[in-house]
Amino acid sequence: MWTSYRGRLASILSMRRSAERVTVASVTVGKQLLSTVTTDDLPKLTTMNNGAKAIPTFTKSEMDRRISALRRHMEDQSIEGVLFTSMHNINYFSDFLYCQMGRAFGLVVTMDKVKCIAPLVDGGLPWRRVATGDTLLYTDWHKDNFWRGVQAELGATRGRIGVEMDHISADNLEKLKTAVLGAKPVDVGVPCMQMRMVKSKEEIALTKEGARIAQIGGAVFMDACDVGVSEYEVALRSTQAMVGEIAKAFPNVELMNTWSWCQTGATNTDCAHNANTSRKIKSGDIIVLNCFPMIAGYFSALERTLFMDHIPSDRHLELWDINCTVHRRGLELVRPGVRCCDVATELNELYRPHNLLQYRSFGYGHSFGVISTFYGREAGLELREDVETVLKPGMILSMEPMITIPIGTAGAGGYREHDLLVVTEDGNENLTRTFPLGSEQCVINRNKASI
Structure with missing residues (x-):
């Protein structure tokens, strides 16, 4: 064809x-x-099995495990078929991380097939990258050809169809009902999130490599920081180092989405998601290091508070030390059997005597896996006061307390420490524990070696 x-x-x-x-x-x-x-x-629908199949990120048994877990849920809930549309679930169940660019993607799973539906603009890429099942391409020549693909794969299905209610739009729900007559959409987003929260041995091994690479990026980041150097210049050097290491360690993956943020000064450190700017580092600046290697859609991270040349005031030092104390206690609290909300509640009490609780801006940590700035989020595994999830071995999450002191207040700036943890049978394994932390190690002084 x-x-x-x-x-x-x-x-x-x-x-x-x-x-x-x-x-x-x-x-x-x-x-x-x-x-x-x-x-x-x-043509409305076609195929393009172009080139050789890519070497998968995970073994066949690992991908089969994921599909089998989904099918058990489908059987338990009398779900005839599933249509995934999100980047995170399509990646998790097929090993294909799509580039949306305004077009729809889908992954159909029934009891006897797995089929990725992708636009022809992606050529042979979906077929090469999909590790489970087959692919079907739709063209741009007619309106709603994506839904013709869905109809081709699910049109004979009757009854309950699983969709991600947190991702699919109301308009697309109606198109699904038109494409699959008699379809009764039910949510599989939350159950699949729960499946993803506990990682396999292969996922943990990949994340450990990500943590190792994050620390390589962190070392280059600290080496690049100097008075007069722009935020983006520091970030570019760090990112380049991480991408190079990913290419060595994972020669078969697509090199995409790895990034660093160099946040400097009282303004640019005030939130976790401030992007790089052309601002130049000044002596006495507070700096937040952020290194995020991405491997096959899997997110790893390292974050640290730094100061350039010196700590400008006793209040800055006091705030930094308090936040590090909270961080270290948080590392001790992450263990199996503990509820997320209880971790948050106890750490709150460390800030309260210092009148700093109001300067927190988000939870103390979150789940890791198939997430990035564009997709994913296992909201059921967040170290927040409203999350009652019980920690289990195999879960991967961060410990990242942050306080932001407003401009005009003594010690102004954002203070954030971040380590990456795997919950074990008797506690946790800190994957970034060897990276420098705190005021004794993270003051960058170019006149002598960093402490």
């Missing part, structure tokens, strides 16, 4: 479009000469 489509595509490059109809003269399709081709003649 692709050979036929390629012949048509070559001709279409020179065609003139009208509002409703396209006509091309003397188009060769295969060995047949057509006098005219209209949009109605162009």
